[in-house]
Amino acid sequence: MLRLKCPWCGTRDELEYSYGGESHVTRPGLDASDVEWSDYLFNKENPKGIHYEQWLHKYGCGRWFNVARDTVTHEIYAVYEMGQAKPDIAMTDRD
Amino acid sequence: MKGYSTFSLIRNALSGHRFWKPVWRTPDLKKSYDVVIIGAGGHGLATAYYLARKHSLRNIAVLDKGDIGGGNTGRNTQITRSNYYWPQSAAFFDHSLQLYEHLSQELNFNVMLSQRGILNLAHSLHELEGIRRWANAIRINDIDAEFLTPGEVKKLVPLINLDCRFPVRGGFIQRRGGISRHDAVAWGYARAASACGVDIIQQCEVTGINIQSGRVTGVNTTRGTIGADRISIAVAGHTSHLAKMAGFRVPVTSMQLQAMVSEPIKPCLNTVVTSSVIHMYVSQSDRGELVFGGGADVYNSYAQRGGIPLLQENVAALVELLPAFSRLRVMRQWAGIVDITPDTTPIMGQTPVQNLYISGGWGTGGYKAIPAGGDTMAYTIANDQPHPLIEDFGLERFVTGALVDEGAASGVAH
Known part of the structure; x- marks a missing residue:
């Protein structure tokens, strides 16, 4: 069971959240080629290690936020708001 | 390879089971191979077997970071079926089921297929x-x-x-659907491939894929560098990881x-x-x-x-x-x-790198596809063009938009 700390509601069980996949994916311009568009639409980082991902506090405040989580240990390194830049994990306090 | 039979069972029972031979060889790693297959699960072993058996390639290695069939081949729930919706998937998965129906005879190894529906x-x-x-x-x-x-x-x-x-x-x-014994499928293919001269190298993790002018030249492993003319990736769960080593991205979660x-x-x-x-x-x-x-x-x-x-x-x-x-x-x-994958159809065939092939994105249903996956990938590697059954399963479909959307049509929604 993951325990995620919603930036607005505090720590809750995984069951209250729904998962939104990879974060920081930027939509290419309208002049993008088919290859660029396909890369944006389908290809994933899918790292074995730190994954920057989106979560929705579905059965809570209903707001989205970002999480930096290790996909092997499931350790959560950072929780930060949408629109914020990727945190530098080495510099981040792991509380 | 000594064949298994009722006679061999009786003979070995009477001699107290002291004279059974190892089921596959444990060879030394060579400097280079014609084909290196990464991943000694069902798909990797089956590909090696059909390459040796149907396409007369002998200088083949199957590398695995762990043991034979120790990944998803040994973790699935052993279900075989071909109840797919789209004609492309149905043709591919029924080919697999038909191969399963004769697999015990083909491999001289009882895979215990039970077509219980x-x-x-x-x-x-x-x-x-x-x-x-x-x-x-x-x-x-x-x-x-x-x-x-x-x-x-x-x-x-x-x-x-x-x-x-x-x-x-x-x-x-x-x-015609049912279950079979997953370990036996891995062991049966390993034994038959080994008998055809395929080197199965366990505890040998690939750490890099070497590419020169857009074409593969070999792999770096925890046991040294190995030359390879052709390389195929068959690493359920780690497809993104291996694709990254070769410098391209895949639509896989x-x-x-x-x-x-x-x-x-x-x-x-x-x-x-x-x-x-x-x-x-x-x-x-x-x-x-x-x-x-x-x-x-x-x-x-x-x-x-x-x-x-x-x-x-x-x-x-x-x-x-x-x-x-x-x-x-x-x-x-x-x-x-x-x-x-986004359309829950596998990714099979060629890659942006010349002579590098991929069989991945099997999602929750790779086990049932092992025989057909091996058969069609062997053809693809031997001829450097996709087998007719997997023409629609290539990476390019994500650019052309010709997805084979089995998401709503396979056994359990996922």
Whole structure:
């Protein structure tokens, strides 16, 4: 069971959240080629290690936020708001 | 390779089982190979076997970071079926089922295929319509599917609770579907490939793929650098990881898929029961254990453990549909890392790198595809062009938009 700390509601069980996949994916311009568009639409980082991902506090405040989580240990390194830049994990306090 | 037979069993029994030979060779690693296959699971071993057997390539290595069949080949729930919706998938998966039907003879190794049928349940009138459309599509693809009323379902599975939270309105069965023994499939292919001269190298992790002017030249491993003219990736769960080594991205999300077994009981379930609404599937193994599972854990993971919420969901679904099992103890629970693609169709064929091939994105259903996956990938590697059965499964479909959307059409929604 993951325990995620919603930036607005505090720590809750995984069951209250729904998962939104990879974060920081930027939509290419309208002049993008088919290859660029396909890369944006389908290809994933899918790292074995730190994954920057989106979560929705579905059965809570209903707001989205970002999480930096290790996909092997499931350790959560950072929780930060949408629109914020990727945190530098080495510099981040792991509380 | 000494063939197994009734005679060999008797002879070895009479001599106290002291003279059985190792099932496959443990060769030294050579400096270079014509073909290096990364991943000694079912798909990798089957590819090596068919390359040697049908395409007369002999200088082949299958590398694995762990042991033979120790990844998803040893973690799945052993189900074989070809009840797919789209003609491309149906043709591919039925080819696989047909190969399974003769696999024990082909490999001289008993894979214990039991065609006990796979039953898909419908729980509402709308789902009944959907399932009828699905079953008819299967029949149009020239594959067997038989519609069952609730009474016929009850007759087939006497322990079922038709009047559960989502009442059973009917279902359809593919009688040629069933289960087989997953370890035997890996061992059988390993033994047959080894006998054809394929080197199976265990405990040898690939750490890099060497490319010169857009063409593969070899791999770096934990046991040194190996030259290779052609390389094929068959690493369920780690496809993104290997693709990254070769410098390209794939549309794959790795997630945990759980399964579990109960304590063994007397035979009481003689088919595979699946439900996409209640979200579970269950069969009884030859040892008497109930083997069951459901959906994948929702988030990216390489952990091979499985979370508690999904485990609870799976168990709740099982005891709702088959209440008699509520008193059983769960003996083991585990998870495998599955590569989910956007259209839940595998990624097979060539890659942006010349002479580098890929077989991945098998999602939750790679086991049933092992024989056809090996057969078609061997053809693809030998001829440097996709086998006709997998022409629509290439990476380029994500650019052209010609997806083969099996998401809503396969056994359990995922």
